[in-house]
Amino acid sequence: MDHTYGPGLASRYAVATTICPDPLNEDSELLQTLLEYRTRFAESPVVYPASDAFFEFVSKNRDALSPLYRLALPPASLSAAAIDKRKQYELAAAAGIPFPRTVYPATFNDVREVMNSIVYPVFIKPIVGHTWRRHFLGKGFLIENSSDLLATYLEILPTGLETMIQSYIVGPPTDMHSVALYRTKDGRCLGHFVARKIRQSGEDAGVGTLMESCNDEELVDMSMRFVNAMNYHGIAELEFKRDSRDGIRRLIELNPRLWLQAQLASDAGVNFAKIQYNDLTDRAPDPVFPSRNGFIWLDWVADYQSCRLAHKKGQLSLYAWLRSWISARSYATFAGDDPKPFYVSSRPAIQGMLKNAMARIRRLCGLK
Numbered sequence: 001m002d003h004t005y006g007p008g009l010a011s012r013y014a015v016a017t018t019i020c021p022d023p024l025n026e027d028s029e030l031l032q033t034l035l036e037y038r039t040r041f042a043e044s045p046v047v048y049p050a051s052d053a054f055f056e057f058v059s060k061n062r063d064a065l066s067p068l069y070r071l072a073l074p075p076a077s078l079s080a081a082a083i084d085k086r087k088q089y090e091l092a093a094a095a096g097i098p099f100p101r102t103v104y105p106a107t108f109n110d111v112r113e114v115m116n117s118i119v120y121p122v123f124i125k126p127i128v129g130h131t132w133r134r135h136f137l138g139k140g141f142l143i144e145n146s147s148d149l150l151a152t153y154l155e156i157l158p159t160g161l162e163t164m165i166q167s168y169i170v171g172p173p174t175d176m177h178s179v180a181l182y183r184t185k186d187g188r189c190l191g192h193f194v195a196r197k198i199r200q201s202g203e204d205a206g207v208g209t210l211m212e213s214c215n216d217e218e219l220v221d222m223s224m225r226f227v228n229a230m231n232y233h234g235i236a237e238l239e240f241k242r243d244s245r246d247g248i249r250r251l252i253e254l255n256p257r258l259w260l261q262a263q264l265a266s267d268a269g270v271n272f273a274k275i276q277y278n279d280l281t282d283r284a285p286d287p288v289f290p291s292r293n294g295f296i297w298l299d300w301v302a303d304y305q306s307c308r309l310a311h312k313k314g315q316l317s318l319y320a321w322l323r324s325w326i327s328a329r330s331y332a333t334f335a336g337d338d339p340k341p342f343y344v345s346s347r348p349a350i351q352g353m354l355k356n357a358m359a360r361i362r363r364l365c366g367l368k
Helices: 027-040 052-060 076-082 085-095 108-114 146-159 217-229 262-267 272-280 300-312 318-326 340-364
Strands: 122-126 141-143 163-167 176-183 189-200 208-214 234-242 249-255 296-298
Touching (some): 027 052, 052 076, 076 085, 085 249, 108 146, 176 217, 189 272, 189 300, 208 262, 217 249, 234 272, 262 272, 296 318, 300 318, 300 340
Antiparallel strands (some): 122 141, 176 234, 189 208, 208 296, 234 249
16 A cells, blocks of 8 residues: 555555555554554454655554554664664664764754865765655755855755755765665574665666675675664665775665665565565575575666766767666566556656657757
């Protein structure tokens, strides 16, 4: 279920799909919906939060939901850290995990006090990510100097959002890795998976649009130290980036849920949804670790925009563009036996491309 109609609800494998109340603005209504929905099942179903907003809702209402649903959640005392980056960095510091130098201004005077002591470039981003998307696009703002910092905070502060100013980690997208793992309540790792970013949706920071599976024991060890410090239970996806200035890999954030590229992990041999299901239904699954490196995942629609921009700048040849697409074996929403999610996710972009193509044709023909 979701509060808006998206690709997941279009799948032919999803049955009895529901447009539900918004977890941010209608949490009491959503709780009532879930309490009523439970009567459709003979046994307690497994719940997978698929966004930060739904994770926060499920965690906040765990006392009402846990007698009826099977949940994998960190302890209530640490659940806030799963979506609050400030609390994540406090835990990372205690566990000895490197992260970027970060300050947390609350007022315009706070910004003025730090603007001349920080090293540029810096990145402004939200402490809680899903609240940011109500006001701004992208993950945050890359800031090159103090005047831009002040001007940007004049836009941000009226929204009431809590933000951070973070040292920008210099390096290409390929220095960004994600580590996914599943930790049981008693501390066992039932699966882990590492992916390297090849391209992303933004020039400075963005969601991966072309990813490759790989091995990296160092990052897996760092990730396990972090989730052990949280006494974490469930699926976690952690992002790290290597700083080209000193070679240190630093934690960017933890996502406490299934994530966009989870299909790549499944296709490479680590099905986190199945691992969680087996764990919560007492099937005692054996640990599963990846066996397929170099497996490529592609988000066609988002990657088209990334490739188009890089090609315009002379950074990507058509041959390299096509070769990267042909090499993909795992996809964000496309599946030959279930095409409708891809249609739903790509329809706005395809309509926009067709509209632009028709406008270009009309201009070439001298038509208005």
